[in-house]
Amino acid sequence: MNWLLVVEQCLNGLQFGVMLFLMAAGLTLVFGIMNLVNLAHGSLYMVGAYLATAAFNRTGSFLAAVAFALAATLAIGMLVEVIALRTLYERDHLDQVLATFGLILFFNEAVAIVWGRAALFTAVPRALSGHLQVLPGIPYPAYRAVIILVGLAVALLLYVVVSRTRLGMLIRAGASNRTMVGALGVNIRLLYTVVFGFGAALAALGGAMAGPIYSVLPGMGEEILIQVFVVIVIGGIGSIRGALVGAVVVGMVDTLGRAFLKPMLSTVLGPSAADNAGPALASMLIYILMAAVLFFRPQGLFPAVRS
């Protein structure tokens, strides 16, 4: 096997994992703290992508566009929390699933009404359109390298925020013991709104960065959403660390599966059987992984401690 290729695919896996992490971090926070299953998290990712794309195409500055998308999605997220989701925290997961399913339908159509159904034009900003020579013979798109860096930076930032700041203390306390936080005299409602907006902004960051490499169109959030659910279930619901590990594991397994499963199968089963089984198996791989993890560790790899 070509080891350079393996290294390159690991980079690809890491990049995909980091992308998933940006989504998973917000989702798992909302799960962990408010106990809310938010299917519409993918819609916030989509909204972020649309806003960033629209702003980028207008201003020409990618940084400004991302900043705008983050701020605007933060506001939209908080608005949605106040209008629709706030009353759902004490409801069971089923109500939450249904209501946020409704929000998905709404956001997809709303975006289609505003921007039309056709995919928007997006391109990588000029400054990042080149390649890096990671290793000899492996040109790696600079933009994807930036995604990896941004993702890791966000992970680090989250780690610092959660472990070192008062907000982080509240978040950790809230995840393990809700009544206690209330007893501390903290305005729980405000905390929830802020955390939700924060998660929305993270999703928007993911969406804004995904725009130039994927396509920006209504419903773009759903495909990645399901993968993100797999991530946080594998990682352990409510745990940022679990989200990071889960994201990287899922990113790696999916990428390496797509790259190497068929060649590996063809040495075992022969090429024609591998042609049939390989792609099918590769597309099911992360789900099989999730089933296996849950079978042995029903709480996921890093369950948030809950008393």
Place this chain on the structure above:
Amino acid sequence: MAEPLLAVRGLTKRFGGLVATDRVDLEVADGETLAVIGPNGAGKTTLIGQLSGDLVPDAGTIRFAGEDVTALPAPTRSQRGLARSFQITSIFPEFTALDNVALAVQAHAGHSFRFWTPARAERALREPARATLEQVGLGARAAVAAGTLAHGEQRQLEIAMALATRPRLLLLDEPVAGMGADESQRMVQLLRALRGHHTIVLVEHDMDVVFALADRISVMVYGRVIASGAPEAIRANAEVRRAYLGEEIPA
């Protein structure tokens, strides 16, 4: 009896760095009432959890009726004759009081893979359930939804559900928790009537209740049993007074 009904050896359970029960040894003879007391966080509820099978101990063994039940899950232990009540009331609030107890009867009346006959029409379930409700003094409240019963009545219902499984050993976790004086008195009378017929392990804060019911008392502090003996001996025990009664004056 050569062997006690319940024999616990070296029972240890850790939560992270916290040792909730630390090498606990206990014995309960058939027909005896053992009270386990101790300050908050002493590990009493953790002990009950391990005895009933809801928690898996990290070390130690539990023998019940001559059989090692350490590895058995809660439902199987219930089938063997171990019944428990919960510190925080645990009932089926949408079901009537009678339904609650009938469920407990049903659990011990063969399998429930019966899909056709309405359970409410099965006399074999309803009659013992009704008798048990009468026994705990809730006969008149049989048709009321359990969730709308008064707190004290719900605690009585808990006892009824435990009794309806025809247990050999009752594990009672703070049966008078949160009760007013009257309700508390009624509960003590109910439990006193059970003494002798049933073997009981009682975890309780209320010392009046403990001294009114217990044949023997074990004292837990920081996960360890620091003393066991007859009520009078415990009352006199210097270590207990220092470690426990010093903190919490009996009411």
Place this chain on the structure above:
Amino acid sequence: MAHLHPPTRAHADPGQRQLRRLDGVLESRRLPAASIRTTQWPGMRRTKEVTVRQLRIVLVLLLIVGLFAGQAVLAAEPVKIGFITSLSGPAGIIGKHMKDSVELALEHLGRKVGGLDVEVIYGDDQRKPDVGKQLADEMLKKHKVNFVSGIIWSNVMLAVAPTVTGAGTIMVGTNAGPHELAGKMCSELYFTTSWQNDQTPEAMGKYMQDQGLTDVYAMAPNYAAGKDMVSGFKRYFKGRVVDEVYTKLGQQDYQAEISQLRGKNPKAVFVFYPGDMGIQFLKQYAQAGLREQIPLYSVYTVDEISLPAVGEAALGNYETRYWSPDLKNEANAKYVGDFKKKFGYTPSFYGAQSYDGILLIDSAVRAVRGDLGNKKGMVAAMRKADFRSTRGKFSFNVNHTPIQNFYLLRAVKGAGGDMEMQIQKTVFENHKDAYYQECPMKW
């Protein structure tokens, strides 16, 4: 010929009558129903009010049913065309191209089909075969349409076409071209104004074969159409295929596959990535720096829908197609010009086919002089393909699939700076599909 009908909405009268009639049915049923209930349920001695309230609910429910029925009972005279496509969801953009083209065709025809008033009923299949089938049933049985047209997806078409033709109604497909319907399942009443799926990749295979290319890397989504495309390609391409890679349907990130591809160092890449998959693949292929290194040949991947989103990432891309906005003929110039004027964007082949579909129906109704009962006559007329198609003159094969030219197209920067597809050369003249011999139909 011209029947002066007020707009269809004004035909509410018969519907109201219908409702009143239903009301009557209800009235007569009210008492017996109530008495049955009281006799069957003697235990329920409730007040009469309750019964009346129940009846009111029944009444309301039946009224709703009646309303549905009422809608349908409109004037029988106009030509009714049921047009099924995907209007909501991610594929809704294709549906929009098709719907806009239908509207333009109607405008060009003076909102008459074969001289008769026309009503088009649009249906949104949501890309689900069972919904498509239900819509077809609704159009046939409720709206009593004379033609069903549209359909983007092969699987929806396979569910809908037999339903329509089975009911004795003419089906004019304007996109999906599954091989079943070109072959064994062909029908007198089924026409398509698009193509058989394989024809386009066959043209690409032919072109690449003619160029003497070899060491080709083939990629497609892992589903039936993806595999059909690659096998259609290989029917005419006889050079070496380095590898065939099938990716997950709906996949967004192709970086892993692109790394594998680079590792194999092929001379050319053939792909089939419709819709948003294509947008993503093209952008990522360009971002990986491969566009300048390994030429990309695609089918159903770069079109007027995806080009605005992909932009220069598609520059230099080759496609094969039977049609392009720059195809030189009078009908096409009129279609493309008026379309841009009316809707403000460039039409795609999805639209051209749908426009043709309406013209084909018009030619049939015209030939039978508005006698919509004369199915035989209409089928005979349609077989002549006697209308001014946007693709120029073409003919139908025995299986009612077009025998048509296929061109090599290339994505280039147009005069205005926008990306557009330009015809480079003709690959096939009067190309027949590969399945017509399996079709038992003779005419």
Place this chain on the structure above:
Amino acid sequence: MRSARALTLLAGFLVLGLVPVVAALANQPFYLDLFRRIMIFAIAAVSLDLILGFGGMVSFGHAAYLGIGAYAVAIPAFYGIHSGLVQWPLALALSGLAALAIGAVSLRTSGVSFIMITLAFAQMLYYLGISINAWGADDGMRLARRSQFGGVVDLANAYVFYYVVFGVLVALLWLGHRLIHARFGVVIRAAKSNEPRMRAIGFATFRYKLAAFVIAGAGGGLAGALLTNQTEYLTPSYMHWTRSGDIMVMVILGGMGTLYGPVLGAVAFLLLEDILSAWTVHWQVVLGPLLVLVVLYARRGLYGLLPGAGARDG
């Protein structure tokens, strides 16, 4: 108020039973198709409600069984076996078996993990379906003819088929009614109410929940078998996760944990879809907030709005 509800239900059944008559009188056979499809989804929704509403198991993968049931009809038909006496039991058996395997793994988890793992299994089957070329892959397969019952029952006749579906629905509701009040149903409902309590009084709840999961799966499979017959077409998109969402919406819209609520939900959801989509292509922008409103303000669903529905479902 019991009788008021009973009357309402009876009226509802009467309406469903009379649809063919009305359709015939109005010469609108389309309503046969529409309401048949509605009843088929009602069957799927009722079976889902057994675990979701009564058992508290939030399965987000019910469409998987719909798909398996559909394949169980289409695959034998593809090989020339058209007998419904083979196909339908096969649909029940295979979907039940799949539910057994999926449930055995999924029921080890609870809460959000359970929702997600059931979703993941359904997605797995969906991707499997679109990969199997021999059985039509993404294109699916056309059903050459509807299930045959030795000429006794002819599903090709729209009226006969309608009443077969109607009969299946009524039978399922009757079975469900018996089941939820029998020992088994009591165990399922009580396990939803308070599972630790159930274990403490001696119920090994896992096996009962698993059994309920299997029964629900088989019900979904039966709906799938009917659906392929309805559309005369099989497609793996029956298993797409949004379809699971649709069925779930029907259950909750109608009123979960009630026997007849899911039927109401299916009627309302599919009629709404039909009406709204004819009205505007942006119908989902209306449907979405409508769902949110139902969740927020009509917690008992449509069934809760019926007269006499105050008491627990009988």
